[in-house]
Amino acid sequence: MSSVELMQEGKRQMQICNACRYCEGYCAVWHAIEYRREFTDKDMTYLANLCHDCRECVFACPFTTPHEFGVNPPKLFAELRQDSYKKYAIASPLGKLNFWATTVIALVVFFIIALVLNGSTNVFSKHLGTGGFYAVLSEGLLTILFSIFGLWMAFGWVFGAFRYWRDLKSEQTQPVMARDVVKAIKDAFALRYLGKETPDSEVPMQRRVLHHFVFYGFLLDFASTTLGAFYSHVLHIQAPYPVMSPVVILGILGGIGILIGTSGFIYVKTRDDRSATDEGAVKSGRAFSISLLLVAATGFLLLALRDTAAMGTILVIHLSTVASLFLTAPYTKFTHFVYRLMALVRYAQEERTHGVSAAPKPVAHSSHQFRKIVDMDSANQ
Ligand code: SF4
Ligand code: SF4
Incomplete structure (x- = not known):
């Protein structure tokens, strides 16, 4: 898949996730998508680097393959991350x-x-x-x-960070504060x-x-x-x-x-x-x-x-x-x-700006319980 097609595919999947929102307790990505109605290329690179690749969302998802929606956030984000490392690295x-x-x-x-x-x-x-x-x-x-x-x-790292941050910052309306950076460092460690x-x-x-x-x-x-x-x-x-x-x-x-x-x-x-x-x-x-x-x-x-x-x-x-x-x-x-780290700083800034002070809460069912329920539903149909 070319980079352009990958971005289109990412935006399609994020629209589905934003309508579903089942995964909102799993990680910061799910709060970050709720702050948006539309997704730009820069948003997609931001979300990709916010993902820790735990895979819990796809294990819980009833809309992943073989469902026709074919939703698979960890795979999508892994591909986008690889692209972002190449895009922002020093030549x-x-x-x-x-x-x-x-x-x-x-x-x-x-x-x-x-x-x-x-x-x-x-x-x-x-x-x-x-x-x-x-x-x-x-x-x-x-x-x-x-x-x-x-x-x-x-x-090399500072160069990549500077270019990535320039893109992240271009869509921010509020300035980053020292406490956002401190929170991001704590979350990263x-x-x-x-x-x-x-x-x-x-x-x-x-x-x-x-x-x-x-x-x-x-x-x-x-x-x-x-x-x-x-x-x-x-x-x-x-x-x-x-x-x-x-x-x-x-x-x-x-x-x-x-x-x-x-x-x-x-x-x-x-x-x-x-x-x-x-x-x-x-x-x-x-x-x-x-x-x-x-x-x-x-x-x-x-x-x-x-x-x-x-x-x-x-x-x-x-x-x-x-x-x-x-x-x-x-x-x-x-x-x-x-x-x-850059993505976590941006997330800390967004969380403060949007007034979501509480950490994402685990959802009622574990992913494995949810998967069982979906499987049982399918078997009963
Ligand atoms: S990954 Fe699946 S279950 Fe989770 S929000 Fe997206 S569509 Fe819903
Ligand atoms: S795979 Fe990524 S997006 Fe999905 S729950 Fe884990 S960290 Fe969040």
Whole structure:
């Protein structure tokens, strides 16, 4: 389906949902559609990024396929989200490369640099004690390279956020206030709309727990890297650090969180109901999980083998996965938090403006009860 056809299809489905409104207790999307009579392209991109993909609405829906209305909001929103990531991302050749291609390129480049600057004896020998890593790739070079990669990632996200927000803002009549931003950040950190409104349902709760593992695992690893930079550049204590140092402890805890979360996601997504999602979104989510898993797994391998002659090789592999994650971040599933956060800010502003202060309430029936009722009705006809 082309982007234009997808938008038309989305607007058709939203008109049906707005007339039905059965799902209004499930998540913020259903309040947001009630604030509208007509849907623009920008509205559709907003709703798509407000959806947390819990799938509860389609499991409850009597108007999904084989019904002639063919309503399927999670699939529709998944396709629209993929389109929005492409539409707002910064244009660069990196957008055409995936994680694997970038990792291989980074691997070759890092190996060449290490061999040319430090020689094979240094790269393939054992280095004990502080400063061991820098015998393979110098501290100054790593600082410059990873600062550039980090700045690129942040710039890509800010660029996408700015363009997306410009579109969201163009249809707003009221200004955004600081409290809208605070509420959106709180909702994003708590994953408010993923599973909390439907606590009887297993699938969203599973995804919620796994998402927390990945997200907080990533934050712990980020804290570990930041603390490592402080040790290195302010305290002048070079890596590798003792296992019981705060840098390594934070890194281990974060790595465990990422390993549990990403492998859990890869497993549960093999059992997903594919009719409720988009194949492109599944592939993109799986590729992102694998990339994070590889970063964490190679980090643990480096920790385990850092006192052996394999350290140089593992270090180069680990750094290549991290570099690739950073360089492709504006184009992968990694970018989803930027658009989700923007959509949540817009929703907080709309909720305040329209005077809906209460959180969406769970509907009387769980989706599974509702599905049973619909099935029984059909059987009795
Ligand atoms: S039950 Fe179906 S048509 Fe009704 S609001 Fe939910 S998804 Fe839309
Ligand atoms: S899939 Fe879940 S989060 Fe998305 S619109 Fe449906 S109920 Fe809301």
